[in-house]
Amino acid sequence: MAIIDGRKIAAEIKEKVREEVEGMETKPGLATVLVGDDPASQLYVKLKGKACEEAGIKSEKYEFPGDAKEEEVIKLIRELNSNSSIHGILVQLPLPKNLNSQKIMAEIAPEKDVDGFNPVNMGRLLIGDERFVPCTPKGVIRMLEHEKVELKGKDCVIVNHSPVVGKPLAMLLLNREATVSVCHVKTKDLGKFTREAEILIVAAGVPGLIKADMVKKGVVVIDVGINKTKDGVVGDVDFEAVKEKASLITPVPGGVGPMTIAMLLENTILAARWQK
Amino acid sequence: MAIIDGRKIAAEIKEKVREEVEGMETKPGLATVLVGDDPASQLYVKLKGKACEEAGIKSEKYEFPGDAKEEEVIKLIRELNSNSSIHGILVQLPLPKNLNSQKIMAEIAPEKDVDGFNPVNMGRLLIGDERFVPCTPKGVIRMLEHEKVELKGKDCVIVNHSPVVGKPLAMLLLNREATVSVCHVKTKDLGKFTREAEILIVAAGVPGLIKADMVKKGVVVIDVGINKTKDGVVGDVDFEAVKEKASLITPVPGGVGPMTIAMLLENTILAARWQK
Numbered sequence: 001m002a003i004i005d006g007r008k009i010a011a012e013i014k015e016k017v018r019e020e021v022e023g024m025e026t027k028p029g030l031a032t033v034l035v036g037d038d039p040a041s042q043l044y045v046k047l048k049g050k051a052c053e054e055a056g057i058k059s060e061k062y063e064f065p066g067d068a069k070e071e072e073v074i075k076l077i078r079e080l081n082s083n084s085s086i087h088g089i090l091v092q093l094p095l096p097k098n099l100n101s102q103k104i105m106a107e108i109a110p111e112k113d114v115d116g117f118n119p120v121n122m123g124r125l126l127i128g129d130e131r132f133v134p135c136t137p138k139g140v141i142r143m144l145e146h147e148k149v150e151l152k153g154k155d156c157v158i159v160n161h162s163p164v165v166g167k168p169l170a171m172l173l174l175n176r177e178a179t180v181s182v183c184h185v186k187t188k189d190l191g192k193f194t195r196e197a198e199i200l201i202v203a204a205g206v207p208g209l210i211k212a213d214m215v216k217k218g219v220v221v222i223d224v225g226i227n228k229t230k231d232g233v234v235g236d237v238d239f240e241a242v243k244e245k246a247s248l249i250t251p252v253p254g255g256v257g258p259m260t261i262a263m264l265l266e267n268t269i270l271a272a273r274w275q276k
Numbered sequence: 277m278a279i280i281d282g283r284k285i286a287a288e289i290k291e292k293v294r295e296e297v298e299g300m301e302t303k304p305g306l307a308t309v310l311v312g313d314d315p316a317s318q319l320y321v322k323l324k325g326k327a328c329e330e331a332g333i334k335s336e337k338y339e340f341p342g343d344a345k346e347e348e349v350i351k352l353i354r355e356l357n358s359n360s361s362i363h364g365i366l367v368q369l370p371l372p373k374n375l376n377s378q379k380i381m382a383e384i385a386p387e388k389d390v391d392g393f394n395p396v397n398m399g400r401l402l403i404g405d406e407r408f409v410p411c412t413p414k415g416v417i418r419m420l421e422h423e424k425v426e427l428k429g430k431d432c433v434i435v436n437h438s439p440v441v442g443k444p445l446a447m448l449l450l451n452r453e454a455t456v457s458v459c460h461v462k463t464k465d466l467g468k469f470t471r472e473a474e475i476l477i478v479a480a481g482v483p484g485l486i487k488a489d490m491v492k493k494g495v496v497v498i499d500v501g502i503n504k505t506k507d508g509v510v511g512d513v514d515f516e517a518v519k520e521k522a523s524l525i526t527p528v529p530g531g532v533g534p535m536t537i538a539m540l541l542e543n544t545i546l547a548a549r550w551q552k
Binding site (some may be wrong): 025048102118120121122123124125126127128129152153155161163166167168170173174177178179181182183184187188192193196228 | 370378397398399401405428431437439444447450453454455456457460462464468472516538549
């Protein structure tokens, strides 16, 4: 069994990004948009800003109160769309319930859509034309590639069917010719699927959902869950027990989490290059 | 066992479309674009034109020789995009190899994209905002709904991972909370998946690929395959043997085929309504 060190892989990618930014005439610029005062969202935006700074990417933070109107947010996005010093726009999700996320995501110019949630970029991903790929699924694939895990023909099981993680991840795996099963809360017998997985990716938000008797020996496990419990932050996988059967496994924290921010930096560079 | 009569369901939908068109002040208009002289494509375009005519939809046929330049096709699409008497634009696939299908599909105005292949509409489908859904996957779902097959929580297996059938179908089924496995030519043990399916949808283009020992009793089978053999047109399923185990099954011909054209007519009406 080997543990995949997300922090180390992410640090390598960030260093590569930093070197690349150093060589760029115009520094890439990322605008982050935060609506409301959700502490987790505030933390994520802060971490993203810090990572940008370390990489030499200019980041601008825009904040709205929780009762901001849709029109105000859209007005800002349109201004950022036509601001040539801003190459990437990230609207931190989830947005307050009174705002229509889909409508707001669709306003971000596709070439500045570093989170990949604009339908044009989602559709391109489905078609196999991967441009801006959402950061978490992209980070998962990057980890697997880094560990030289063959994807073609592999039996992959994803536990999550959201447009943010499960569906784009399914598209990424299908684009690489894996066989893909997508499970979720309505799946009748989750274990039946997970036990057959050669690669298992879990993002259910349920601490300890995946137990040792639900996986087969040699499985590669990527745990996307981030759950705050009284024992600290844990994933969706019973790590201590499952790691005895897995050939490769990500820890939580220190697994997929750091990769997500590294992918955001990469997407911001891609955006800056495409807009040159 | 019951056979799903695609012709009958399609005829009902077409009749409903016809009645609706009758009540519309401006008749919907569909432009079909055919490049090259592939006999199958010519036949499909002809059948689509005929179906439009029967439904009272005005159809205009545009043809290019097989060596047409991309710019010429794109020029026509742009003209059709701004032609207010044309509500839907269909470019018959496959296009000759010298043309970039993705680029051409992306040129069709999303609100006229009755085939649903523009990335914006693909992305909306992934996000769960179903607007123009590709006709074949939409026809499959419509048949299942017509037969009152519950999808939520059902174990569904799709044999196809193309952007035209398998991937959009996976999104449609996930949007309805089915558990979805997507198999294809690189899948190591197809039977392992198909034997677990409660709903099996096959679009492999391999006559007789699915045999009786590859399905479980009570399965619902949708056969999207259309294969010309010396014994006539057959699907991907060994129909005579599999129908003994299936609770519901589509024949070929007379199954999904007719549904595809009915869905095109429906999408054309949707387009006309949205552009009012």
